[in-house]
Amino acid sequence: METVVGIEDNDDGKFEDSGVDRSSSALSSPKQIANPIVYKLVRVEGDGRLVPATDDEVMEVGDFLEYENSEMHVVANTGQSLECISIERSSSGKLRLECKEGTAEADLGELNAKLQILQKVKEEKQRISCGSPAHSHVNIDSQCSADKFPVIDGKVQSETPCQEIPSIASSLNYTHSNQSGSIDQCSRPSEGVIESGSSASAVYSNLKPDLSMSDGEICLDKLSIRELHELFKVTFGRETTVKDKQWLKRRIAMSLTNSCDVSATTFIIKNNKIVRKFEEESSGNMNAGSLISSGNMTEEEDVNFKDSSAVNACGIEDNQVVSETRPEIGLEDENYQTGQRAAKRIRRPTKRYIEELSENESREHNPRLSISNKPMGLGHVSPTLNVRPARNAFSEVRTYGTRLDSLGGSDVQIPCVSRVRRSRPRKDIASLMVCDTVNCKFHPTSMGEAEKLSNKLLEHSSDAGSEFPDKVLKSRMPSKFHQPSSSEPVKEQCPVIGPVELRQELRPKRADPSSHTSDDNNIVTVPTAKGGMRRKHHRAWTLVEVIKLVEGVSRCGAGRWSEIKRLSFASYSYRTSVDLKDKWRNLLKASFALTPAPADEGINLRKHGTAPIPEKILLRVRELAEMNSQVPPNYSSSQLASGGGSVHGDRSGYL
DNA sequence: CTTAGGG
DNA sequence: CCCTAAG
Known part of the structure; x- marks a missing residue:
């Protein structure tokens, strides 16, 4: 040897x-x-x-x-x-x-x-x-x-x-x-x-x-x-x-x-x-x-x-x-x-x-840098609430930036700002700017409580929608948010390159471009045969997101996912309408499983194992679901004696 | 595109 | 989550 x-x-x-x-x-x-x-x-x-x-x-x-x-x-x-x-x-x-x-x-x-x-x-x-x-x-x-x-x-x-x-x-x-x-x-x-x-x-x-x-x-x-x-x-x-x-x-x-x-x-x-x-x-x-x-x-x-x-x-x-x-x-x-x-x-x-x-020293240092903090705890409501908004807000921006990065092919994240602006046409920039503004709004707003948060978010989203000319919204929302990534030729997806890690977030500090640290969500996109990129890793739904979703559903009604997406998840680039739908489906499932469903689902067994999501929310989900399922708007209140009344009450509380 | 549903 | 079919 x-x-x-x-x-x-x-x-x-x-x-x-x-x-x-x-x-x-x-x-x-x-x-x-x-x-x-x-x-x-x-x-x-x-x-x-x-x-x-x-x-x-x-x-x-x-x-x-x-x-x-x-x-x-x-x-x-x-x-x-x-x-x-x-x-x-x-x-x-x-x-x-x-x-x-x-x-x-x-x-x-x-x-x-x-x-x-x-x-x-x-x-x-x-x-x-x-x-x-x-x-x-x-x-x-x-x-x-x-x-x-x-x-x-x-x-x-x-x-x-x-x-x-x-x-x-x-x-x-x-x-x-x-x-x-x-x-x-x-x-x-x-x-x-x-x-x-x-x-x-x-x-x-x-x-x-x-x-x-x-x-x-x-x-x-x-x-x-x-x-x-x-x-x-x-x-x-x-x-x-x-x-x-x-x-x-x-x-x-x-x-x-x-x-x-x-x-x-x-x-x-x-x-x-x-x-x-x-x-x-x-x-x-x-x-x-x-x-x-x-x-x-x-x-x-x-x-x-x-x-x-x-x-x-x-x-x-x-x-x-x-x-x-x-x-x-x-x-x-x-x-x-x-x-x-x-x-x-x-x-x-x-x-x-x-x-x-x-x-070693150098290594140590590097690791630190490289280590991403994923403080996201679904279980913790308050923390998540605070953090999420910011993150989410940026996520959109980030997404753009990510795309740009991906273009480069390197994992390194470039300051989103520069990237975004450079790569994007004016229109995009405008949209981005809007997004930023929205995000900013979110940020500043400190929502200690989930409800508050949800409310505010809702407001913002609605505001954004109403505030900005439809044009802007339209342009940015549908095209960019949803599939844009995949559709956006070039640069963003780099289908050819292969699996690229899109680091979405810049985290709370958009100002700090340097912090590439893997953010909470490293979304790995995998090149599809079609050329589209698909997310490889699941992004855990945060409580905030769930709340927003519920809120959106209550507001727009289940099934209008694109609308909900636009209103409540404008800042979440990574949540597509389909995602919302899927999540909702899951929520429904969970809610029924969880709560003794007086109505359709006769199962009264509660699963404690899965309950990162506050019962409150699940309850509400169930109510909403019932509402929807029970369709008749008028009827709902009376029919859903237990749920109907509560639903409204809950809803009011949330909203 | 958006939904809905299956995998 | 992804994929696909249907509208």
Whole structure:
């Protein structure tokens, strides 16, 4: 699945013993054997099997490696401080520096990218390896460490103080062994411990002599402030004005350790250890100082962070390689590994945090915007009443605007005003204007009570009708309201485009064009074969609407839906006469079901389940229905003893 | 177009 | 809600 870079260490025969190692070696091509350290590209199959990497894969990695090497060179050249040089001498040291430098100075971006990829691969591999029998322990180990990272870290720190920074070369071998060891350890602790003890000690003994920590530490200690500054500069790629020797030392040490981690790929664990050690050492010597100084050095800290992250990337890469290594055991190693993991973990967040956090933030913001508020509660009468009017009023305008939007094809809502006016011919504009005025009227009018509202609405609607010349009404109403959308060629419906979301409303604020937020009603129109658009989602009828409907029916009589539409639903572009009719039908049904119908419907059962609609209204509906059905106007009053009288009364109340 | 009714 | 038929 994933391509992994593996480092195979041929130098130490003992390391090869491990099954893991063998597998890797088996995979490795023969030529690799010659080199002490071999980077292998392998693919981890789903079953955990390691498969030799393809040429392409190798190439990919190869580039990276090359890049690193070049980086190393650069670093070496750039490296000015004695310390650096000394470190560089050791192969491991070189790597370290390189990583560090690369991250700090050179193409952080590129490195990071590569590192990320590598890291990903590595992670994947680890995951996979868990599944595979051979690597299962590894996985566990890594996971465990990861999970417990913090704790382990602390543990490691305390436990690993003795460790010193070995030369990178040694560390490489060592690392491999360590890693494998750690893995092994997990599976079989006892063995691992023993083994680790021997191997680890041996390695250590060998390594220590080389450079080891003493080098770093001593060197740092011996360095003058100026030298430290230089070193700092080399390390971080920038000057520092800090005069605190301890702080400088600490910084440098940390950076070195970090770099080690990174570069140490294989050594990561070890590096971690080392790092830890450094920290400890530094802490022992300068911890107090560092703490104090750290407060002042935010800037410096930041830089460090950066560096560390960069380094991390390198480290990750290395880690990746390491992961492949076979199992050697070392108690310490395990600790190291855990430590490494921990370090990894810690750092990683750092890196990603920034990116992701920013992303998240942006996302969060967006969601908010995108989230539509649909405060419409049918159940709540008062609220709806207040809200609805406004919304409704605009809805018409909105509709127009929507259409325009749809034209654009984008969901974005353009301020209705601009759209409407632009797109629409004068006539339309006029009609719109009228609508607006009407809407405005509605808006301002605050109707606390449903009745009031209904009354007012009625008035308005009637007013509008009467006020405006028939011409205007006619033109705007029938053509535009009803089918206009579908009929209106062009732009509005974009039949061709396909399902377009028409966001109708601009909500209460028509002024605020920007708020596209999905409004309560997102009406999705679906292109019909005919080319017409049809609403896809049902728009819940609001109480206000129902009231208006009832009112309209009482006023105009059932069946005169177009009239009612015109009078009472002028502002509701989305309610067609057919809708009204349908709704009325439903209301009738409901009313009869709900109320003990004295008249035709003998069912007295009440359905409480469905009663968002106030009984009052249903009652009235029923009355109206009865009235209608009973037709004879004269007769109605007498006939509908219970209903007739009440009907009138209700009606008067409403009206 | 508008209604009415079925799906 | 949508679709369709009938007036």
